[in-house]
Amino acid sequence: MAKRCFNCKSTELVAAEHEDRLEVAGHKFTRSLPTLRCSRCGEETMNGADIEAFELEVAAELARHGELPADAFRFMRRTLGMKAADLAGLLDVAAETVSRWENAKQAIERRAAALLSSMVLDKLEGRTSTLDRLQALREPSPLPRLVRLVPRSA
Secondary structure, three states: OOOOOOOOOOOOEEEEEEEEEEEEOOEEEEEEEEEEEEOOOOOEEEOHHHHHHHHHHHHHHHHHHOOOOHHHHHHHHHHOOOOHHHHHHHHOOOHHHHHHHHOOOOOOOHHHHHHHHHHHHHHHOOOOHHHHHHHHHHOOOOOOOOOOOOOOOO
16 A cells, blocks of 8 residues: 555655754754655655654763753653653652652752663663663562573673
């Protein structure tokens, strides 16, 4: 089945590029994203996965630079698809604390910023290492009395 323009229902769609822009914490981020443009009405359609990838790259750039004002902290959490209450549970703080951080009512704790940044960078690299560690600390599993370790291959 041929794709149709959402606006005019035409099937005359051509591949194009769209310069997407996003402003977070006073910084403007831009990136060209692939789009389908209707030859008839000019309507553009972008893939949601491309938009999410752009948002993750923005969050990762914020994480790398360590600048985390309230709106950047909130953006990064949302980019991970995480609810504030879930992040609070992982960080062992009250949900109200995360709300205060995100609304600039209280300074964001450095360790919380570091952990959130690490989770964003992990996601960018296709890993969940930090999230897995935080979940293990929250719900530890018993370690057997005898653990046989096997050397890692190079």
